[in-house]
Amino acid sequence: MTNLLIxxxxxxxxxxxxxxxxLTYTKVLFIQGILxxxxxxxxxxxxxxxxxxxxxxxxxxxFKAIVVPFYFSRLIVKNKMSNERNADNPNFFxxxxxxxxxxLAYTLSYNLNDEHLHITYFTxxxxxxxxxxxxxxxxxxIITHIMGYMVLENGIFLLSMALGSELPLIVNLGIxxxxxxxxxxxxxxxxxxxxxxxxxxxxxxxxxxx
Amino acid sequence: MDIILLYLFGSLVIGxxxxxxxNRVINYLLxxxxxxxxxxxxxxxxFHINEIEGYYFGGDGEGYFKADGxxxxxxxxxxxxxxxxxxxxxxxxxxxxxxxxSISIYNLSLLLLISMMSCALITRHVAMMWAFIExxxxxxxxxxxxxxxHAALEATWKYIFVCSIGIAMSFVGILFxxxxxxxxxxxxxxxxxxxxxxxxxxxxxxxxxxxLIVTGYSVKMGLTPLFTxxxxxxxxxxxxxxxxxxxxxxxxxxxxxxRFYEVFSxxxxxxxxxxxxxxxxxxxxxxxxxxxxxxxxxxxxxAYSSLEHAGIALIALASGGIGYFAVIFHLxxxxxxxxxxxxxxxxxxxxxxxxxxxxxxxxYKVNPWGGLVLILGFxxxxxxxxxxxFLTEFYTFxxxxxxxxxxxxxxxxxxxxxxxxxxxxxxxxxxxxxVPPSITHRAVVVYPYETISQWILLSIVFxxxxxxxxxxxxxxxxxxxxxxx
Numbered sequence: 001m002t003n004l005l006i007x008x009x010x011x012x013x014x015x016x017x018x019x020x021x022x023l024t025y026t027k028v029l030f031i032q033g034i035l036x037x038x039x040x041x042x043x044x045x046x047x048x049x050x051x052x053x054x055x056x057x058x059x060x061x062x063f064k065a066i067v068v069p070f071y072f073s074r075l076i077v078k079n080k081m082s083n084e085r086n087a088d089n090p091n092f093f094x095x096x097x098x099x100x101x102x103x104l105a106y107t108l109s110y111n112l113n114d115e116h117l118h119i120t121y122f123t124x125x126x127x128x129x130x131x132x133x134x135x136x137x138x139x140x141x142i143i144t145h146i147m148g149y150m151v152l153e154n155g156i157f158l159l160s161m162a163l164g165s166e167l168p169l170i171v172n173l174g175i176x177x178x179x180x181x182x183x184x185x186x187x188x189x190x191x192x193x194x195x196x197x198x199x200x201x202x203x204x205x206x207x208x209x210x
Numbered sequence: 211m212d213i214i215l216l217y218l219f220g221s222l223v224i225g226x227x228x229x230x231x232x233n234r235v236i237n238y239l240l241x242x243x244x245x246x247x248x249x250x251x252x253x254x255x256x257f258h259i260n261e262i263e264g265y266y267f268g269g270d271g272e273g274y275f276k277a278d279g280x281x282x283x284x285x286x287x288x289x290x291x292x293x294x295x296x297x298x299x300x301x302x303x304x305x306x307x308x309x310x311x312s313i314s315i316y317n318l319s320l321l322l323l324i325s326m327m328s329c330a331l332i333t334r335h336v337a338m339m340w341a342f343i344e345x346x347x348x349x350x351x352x353x354x355x356x357x358x359x360h361a362a363l364e365a366t367w368k369y370i371f372v373c374s375i376g377i378a379m380s381f382v383g384i385l386f387x388x389x390x391x392x393x394x395x396x397x398x399x400x401x402x403x404x405x406x407x408x409x410x411x412x413x414x415x416x417x418x419x420x421x422l423i424v425t426g427y428s429v430k431m432g433l434t435p436l437f438t439x440x441x442x443x444x445x446x447x448x449x450x451x452x453x454x455x456x457x458x459x460x461x462x463x464x465x466x467x468x469r470f471y472e473v474f475s476x477x478x479x480x481x482x483x484x485x486x487x488x489x490x491x492x493x494x495x496x497x498x499x500x501x502x503x504x505x506x507x508x509x510x511x512x513a514y515s516s517l518e519h520a521g522i523a524l525i526a527l528a529s530g531g532i533g534y535f536a537v538i539f540h541l542x543x544x545x546x547x548x549x550x551x552x553x554x555x556x557x558x559x560x561x562x563x564x565x566x567x568x569x570x571x572x573x574y575k576v577n578p579w580g581g582l583v584l585i586l587g588f589x590x591x592x593x594x595x596x597x598x599x600f601l602t603e604f605y606t607f608x609x610x611x612x613x614x615x616x617x618x619x620x621x622x623x624x625x626x627x628x629x630x631x632x633x634x635x636x637x638x639x640x641x642x643x644x645v646p647p648s649i650t651h652r653a654v655v656v657y658p659y660e661t662i663s664q665w666i667l668l669s670i671v672f673x674x675x676x677x678x679x680x681x682x683x684x685x686x687x688x689x690x691x692x693x694x695x
Contacts, residue, residue: 114412116392129382136375142367149374156381163388167337167399170266170274174341175381181348182374189355189367196363205364208442210505 002042006124009035009158010102013131016151017094021083025147026073032154033065043161052169059176060157068150068183072143075187079194081143094138101130121162128155142193142200146186153179213254214264214275214332220247221325228317232310237317241296244321248328252289255282255332259688262334272400276334279689280468283538283682284461285331287545290670291457292324294663298450298553301660305560316356316448323349323454327462336384336399340377343430343466346459347373354447365439365446372439373429380426380466383419390415405473405692413479420483423470424490431463432513433520434493444513445565449556452509453549456516461541464523471527475694487528488618494521499625502632507565508555511636512548515591518629519544525622526606533609534690539678540602547590547599547671550664554583557660558640562649567636572645577656581641583664588637590671592630598675 009032016028037060044053075081105126109119132152136145160167167175190200197204224244228237255277262273277285299320303313323346330342347370355366384399391397394407408416425435432440444452474483498518505511519540526537557580562570574581593599603626610619674682 112414114389114415116389133375145371149371149378152375152378156378156385159382159385160388163385163392168272168335171335171337171341174338175344178341178344178348182344182370185348185351185370189351189363189370192363193367196360205367207361207364208368208445210501210507210510 002039003120005035005039005042006120006158009039010124010127013102013128013151014095014098016147017098017131017135018092022076022081022141022143023073025144026069026076029072029147029150029154030065030069032151033060033063033069036064036154036157037061039158040161052172055169055172059172063176063180064150064154064157067180071183071187072146075190076143079191079200081141081194081200094134097134098127098131101134102127105130118162121158125155125159125162128152128158131155140201140203142190142202142205145202146183146190149186150183212264213251214329215266217247217251217325218329220244221321225318225321228314228321230314232314234310234313237310237314238296238300241292241317241321244324245292245296248289248292248324251328252282252285255285272335272398274335274338275329275332276402277332279685279687279691280465280538281331283542283685283689284458284465284545285328287461287542288324288328288331288458290546290667291454291549294549294553294667295320295324295450295454297663298453298556299448302448302450302556302560312356312358315352319349319352320451320454323353324458327458330462331465334400334402336387336401336404337381339466339469340381340384343427343462344374344377346430346462347377350443350447350451350455350459353451354443356448356451357446362446365442368439369443372436376426376429376436378426380423383422383426386415386422387419390419401469401473405476408473408476411477413477416474416477416479417482420470420474420479420486424467424486427463427466428490429463431460431467431520432517433463433490433524434497437494437497437517437520441510441513441517444516444552445507445509449509449552449559452512452556453552456512456552457545457549460516460520461545464520464541467524468527472692475692480694484528484530487524488615491521491524491528492618492621494518494524495622495625499628499632502629506567508558508567508570508636508640509552509565511567511633512551512555515629515633516544516548518626519548519591522603522606522622522626525618526602526609529606529609529613529615530694531609531612532605533613534693535686536602536605536609538686538689539674540599540606542682543598543602543671543674544591546667547587547597550583550667551587551591554580554587554661554664557656558584561656562646567640569646570640571643572641572649574641575645576649579658579661580656583661583668584637584641586668586672587664588633590668592633593626596672596675598671598678601675 012028012032037057040060041057106123109122129152132148135148194200224240228240231237260278262276264273264275326342326345326349330339333339351366351370354369355362390411393412394410396403396407429436444455471483494517498514501514523537523541526533558573559565561576590597590599593603607619
């Protein structure tokens, strides 16, 4: 069952990388949040204390699946952001890139051959991290960069589950607080950038250089 | 009474008061109780050195805090910098005639930055340190955005985004460390437990962890590869904040890298780590040299000089031997000297209303006291005797040559000489020469008392270089005692 969910998660990565509409990204983030909360529920039930489990599942549902996607879709609609258009880098090729990332991640985790490593988890997590980075590097819109960051965070969440260990509750809380604040600040500053430059393309931000 | 809990809650309450009380005087007066808390924490940690504290919320009986030698040293540096930073922030906002709304956000963020840096230095849990360091990003971003213009917005966006990515990378490193820790049948991620178990862990995972940690925290220490956002931040942030970023946050980043280095130094990857640190240090030094020769912006010049010193610090750490002593001493002195330079340059920009050194000249005539601070400050960071930095750089090269890194040593000497030329050329241009006519028309009011804090900080730098006190040497030796001989 968990493996199936992880496979759906990986498919959502391919879909995300090939999509161009901003609202599609938020929908995929929502789906990924739901998937991750189910994976956490299934996988961690026997491993960790009940209080920690409730905390992690609630965190994933509320933060990853509800708050962040809805916050960003509101921002996109409010600021009337246009969709991602990039003639040099058609979305069609993105599918190949993501497929390549997944294959490489699988080869890597297979070759690591570590007894503590859950190959499926590790492949999905590393793929998500690199797809997030790919979105940040290749896309032009600032909001897409934030989406890439959230995909990267989802990958890290999956990786932390592959680990199966539990961080103490207070540490989890601190991490959640940090992520939450950074997402709020991302939203705040992207609105400011939109007000000041009347655009949210990253090419606008090229004033500071030596 | 748990002092650390008191400190955290006290700072939170004072911060909230700063945010809600819209009165200029009270807002600044609130820094007095905060400073009292900071001193209380610092003194408490000195008297409870190497004691485990902070048993909260179960946590399997593990305390989250332990102040060791290196933590206390850099905590004290931050405590020393609190008062001058607040005073210079007051002057800065006063001269810009800022509204109380922006002052209260500035003060709140400054307080959060200081308290998060302090906590990051004294925690003993890997993930806890991560959380505090990420929190410094958030506090610093509000300070960088303070001037609310195009440059500030751009710098803030780049800083917060690249920092978040970098810090996320170091979190991946921590997770890899967790995988490695399973070899040792222990999931305890405190530095003490890790250094006990490090020998049992798979070296491959430790190498991956170390690479990710150095890459991630390089954004905080201002090293290659992620130094660029740090330069932009120090340039566009108000000068007192630049002082704190160079004098406080750089050291926090170093401590984060140092703690992992200390843990892994007990394993077979020690020489591999030294190679990595040497490469990062040399490339930082190289980029600093290239940019110092060509930048015209005086604040960016100082920021690149911080990049240079961060690079030297890593080279010293990687060479071992007397380099261990040199690196800690070097960073203490650099923090004090560089922050006083940032304070002075902030005043200079206020007079000339420009950061471009082509438009700044004759500062010595305009403000002799400030000019003298600049001369002494540059002497200190360039390592001209009797500055203590001469001593630490001398030790660094001694360690390099004793470890038979002749080639690296030679290259570092050449790069440092070029930096020496570049910085002194720009300094002479700024200090002497004709005063621009626009300045003489303007009623420039410069008070000598505004340089007092810089004099104090610089005299500490020169005094420590000549007579390093026994207790400081003892603390530094305590900080590096666990490293391989």
